[in-house]
Amino acid sequence: MRHGIWLAVLVLTAGPARADYPEVVRERILPGYAAFDAAAAALAAQSAETCAAEALRPAFQAAWDAWIAVSHLRFGPVEDEGRSLAIAFWPDPKALGAKAQKALLAAGPAVLAPESFAEQSVAARGFSGLERLLYPAAPFEADPCPLIRATADDLARMAHEVNEAWADGFADVVLTAGQPENTIYLSENEARQAVFTQIMTGLEFDKDQRLGRPLGTFDRPRPELAEARAAGRSLRHVALSLVALRDMTASLSPGAVRTMAAYDHAIALAEALDDPVFAGAAEPGSRLKIEILQQAIGAARDTALAEVAGALGVDLGFNAADGD
Amino acid sequence: MTSRRGFLAGLAALSLPRPGWADAGSPAYLAAGKSGEDHVLHGVDEAGESIFTIPLPGRGHAAAAHTGRPLAVAFARRPGTFALVLDCITGAVAHRLTPPGGRQFNGHGAFSADGALLMTSEVVADTSEGRIGLWETGGFARIGEWASGGIGPHDLKRLPDGRIVVANGGIRTDPKDRTKLNIAGMRPNLALLSADGALVDMAELPAGLHQNSIRHLALLADGVAFAMQWEGDPAEPVPQLGRWSPGAAPVLCPPVEAEMFTMRGYAGSIAAAGGKIAISSPKGGAVMIFSAEGAPLATHRRADVCGLAPLGADFMASDGAGNFWRATTDALLLLSRTAVAWDNHIVPVGKPV
Numbered sequence: 001m002r003h004g005i006w007l008a009v010l011v012l013t014a015g016p017a018r019a020d021y022p023e024v025v026r027e028r029i030l031p032g033y034a035a036f037d038a039a040a041a042a043l044a045a046q047s048a049e050t051c052a053a054e055a056l057r058p059a060f061q062a063a064w065d066a067w068i069a070v071s072h073l074r075f076g077p078v079e080d081e082g083r084s085l086a087i088a089f090w091p092d093p094k095a096l097g098a099k100a101q102k103a104l105l106a107a108g109p110a111v112l113a114p115e116s117f118a119e120q121s122v123a124a125r126g127f128s129g130l131e132r133l134l135y136p137a138a139p140f141e142a143d144p145c146p147l148i149r150a151t152a153d154d155l156a157r158m159a160h161e162v163n164e165a166w167a168d169g170f171a172d173v174v175l176t177a178g179q180p181e182n183t184i185y186l187s188e189n190e191a192r193q194a195v196f197t198q199i200m201t202g203l204e205f206d207k208d209q210r211l212g213r214p215l216g217t218f219d220r221p222r223p224e225l226a227e228a229r230a231a232g233r234s235l236r237h238v239a240l241s242l243v244a245l246r247d248m249t250a251s252l253s254p255g256a257v258r259t260m261a262a263y264d265h266a267i268a269l270a271e272a273l274d275d276p277v278f279a280g281a282a283e284p285g286s287r288l289k290i291e292i293l294q295q296a297i298g299a300a301r302d303t304a305l306a307e308v309a310g311a312l313g314v315d316l317g318f319n320a321a322d323g324d
Numbered sequence: 325m326t327s328r329r330g331f332l333a334g335l336a337a338l339s340l341p342r343p344g345w346a347d348a349g350s351p352a353y354l355a356a357g358k359s360g361e362d363h364v365l366h367g368v369d370e371a372g373e374s375i376f377t378i379p380l381p382g383r384g385h386a387a388a389a390h391t392g393r394p395l396a397v398a399f400a401r402r403p404g405t406f407a408l409v410l411d412c413i414t415g416a417v418a419h420r421l422t423p424p425g426g427r428q429f430n431g432h433g434a435f436s437a438d439g440a441l442l443m444t445s446e447v448v449a450d451t452s453e454g455r456i457g458l459w460e461t462g463g464f465a466r467i468g469e470w471a472s473g474g475i476g477p478h479d480l481k482r483l484p485d486g487r488i489v490v491a492n493g494g495i496r497t498d499p500k501d502r503t504k505l506n507i508a509g510m511r512p513n514l515a516l517l518s519a520d521g522a523l524v525d526m527a528e529l530p531a532g533l534h535q536n537s538i539r540h541l542a543l544l545a546d547g548v549a550f551a552m553q554w555e556g557d558p559a560e561p562v563p564q565l566g567r568w569s570p571g572a573a574p575v576l577c578p579p580v581e582a583e584m585f586t587m588r589g590y591a592g593s594i595a596a597a598g599g600k601i602a603i604s605s606p607k608g609g610a611v612m613i614f615s616a617e618g619a620p621l622a623t624h625r626r627a628d629v630c631g632l633a634p635l636g637a638d639f640m641a642s643d644g645a646g647n648f649w650r651a652t653t654d655a656l657l658l659l660s661r662t663a664v665a666w667d668n669h670i671v672p673v674g675k676p677v
Contacts, residue, residue: 082582318644
């Protein structure tokens with residue numbers, strides 16, 4: 001495999017202090033997707049054995065953990081064929097997922113067959129779809145077992161496709177940035193820029209969506225909008241995401257000491273917060289703690305923009321950051 | 325004492341037609357950008373190669389090309405306090421346009437077909453009520469204004485029959501810092517004005533989409549295609565493209581479901597060519613191509629892509645990293661690499677706009 005040769009070259013030529021976008025690919029992205037692939041496969045395998053929600057929940061939680069560690073990556077194969085949406089459709093303010101899933105619950109085996117299921121609404125599938133099936137708010141109108149299996153299989157398929165597509169092709173595309181035949185990344189800095197953009201948007205997603213949605217406004221807090229609330233994972237997603245983003249930043253730019261300190265501060269706040277689904281968003285005292293975490297993530301983002309972007313010669317994009 | 329050579333040269337000058345775009349190197353497009361710390365306007369050919377460069381005093385947004393004479397009007401970014409009429413042969417500032425008291429330029433402008441009139445999108449600074457400023461093109465004196473038919477007009481396009489379509493974005497902004505003041509109650513519209521500025525028709529978006537600011541336009545055979553920027557909840561899937569034939573209701577053109585958030589609710593430019601429509605999103609890093617009827621055909625990813633213009637039956641696209649691309653239904657094909665970070669728009673020269 002071509003990427004294997006590339007990695008060998010990098011290992012031989014990179015000194016211990018070297019850090020840049022190839023290290024992000026090698027140390028974070030490829031292992032992250034491999035772990036997600038394995039965890040999603042384990043969940044699908046177990047769903048073939050049993051449909052009992054309680055029996056499936058540990059594998060489901062483990063697979064979701066593995067996804068959150070790579071969920072900030074929004075470039076390359078995960079963006080093809082709507083995979084990132086179909087893997088994790090959240091936020092969903094119009095409850096599109098629940099509506100689409102209701103129709104699937106009553107659907108026959110033909111619709112649930114893999115090829116057909118892959119064409120169903122992205123809103124109904126993936127982790128949020130499985131969460132509704134494994135942590136139901138109300139009894140089902142039909143046996144959920146076929147849909148649980150179809151959703152778990154579909155998730156495993158997508159995890160495997162993303163992992164394979166990175167390992168067998170897209171990693172090469174990133175690692176050959178700037179070489180004449182590369183029409184995706186015309187320079188090394190474009191690859192660096194792409195990786196940096198993932199960090200920025202990942203931190204913004206944690207701050208504005210994962211925390212911002214349940215916080216709502218002081219006058220109208222919306223704790224019921226927290227991500228993965230039924231599965232009790234709202235805060236866990238923020239904490240896991242921050243660790244993954246810190247690690248990715250460390251692989252890209254380990255000398256960014258102020259940024260690392262800002263990450264560590266935010267991670268410490270997340271780990272100290274005793275509010276797994278941000279239920280405290282509605283109470284002034286506990287709300288303040290969530291807001292402080294949110295501010296710490298904003299500070300990490302701003303620090304990374306000042307320190308890492310400056311050191312690497314990247315930015316938010318001339319037009320993307322502007323708008324008119 | 326008049327030399328014979330001087331006399332003949334003077335005679336030749338009298339008999340020659342006024343300079344045209346050919347005298348400026350026949351650029352196919354105008355594009356603003358940033359080169360190092362300098363803001364510039366380039367004339368560009370269809371291969372994406374620069375033909376001329378003119379310095380700008382600040383970041384430009386869009387430009388308007390005179391229909392016959394090699395004059396470019398460069399508009400400052402909003403809130404625009406000036407526009408420059410540039411001589412594209414010498415690079416000199418031929419005229420500096422300042423909106424009348426209490427008015428601000430709002431990004432775009434268009435010439436009448438005969439080139440005698442320049443129309444500029446403007447707002448009343450205090451209220452963001454839309455105006456179309458009118459300038460004669462001999463000495464570029466202000467000669468009047470029309471109501472744009474809405475709040476916060478941005479792009480405007482002249483139809484072949486001389487009527488004008490205005491994208492009234494609907495957003496009231498602070499006159500000093502562009503802060504948006506009316507997002508909850510904004511109501512964008514498309515306004516059709518007669519050639520003498522009377523409001524002939526007006527169209528609004530369906531309920532629930534009033535926060536989709538209509539900002540940019542491209543001419544179709546039977547009307548306009550329009551590009552929108554969503555100011556509502558980013559988690560709501562909304563279309564970025566619509567079509568409007570005056571007399572009928574606007575038709576929205578959503579992407580395929582798997583791409584419903586690709587543009588991140590934001591279309592920065594639009595163009596129509598070869599029976600297709602293209603929209604770009606620098607925030608989403610993508611160009612989407614639709615049929616002229618609005619059916620999604622392709623999505624091409626490219627970071628910070630924004631400028632779009634017709635290129636034969638395909639599209640010319642530019643990005644903030646300095647590249648020009650040919651966008652076909654199949655792919656983005658690299659045309660040229662430059663050291664200029666290309667700004668929002670590519671403006672065709674010598675084509676109806």
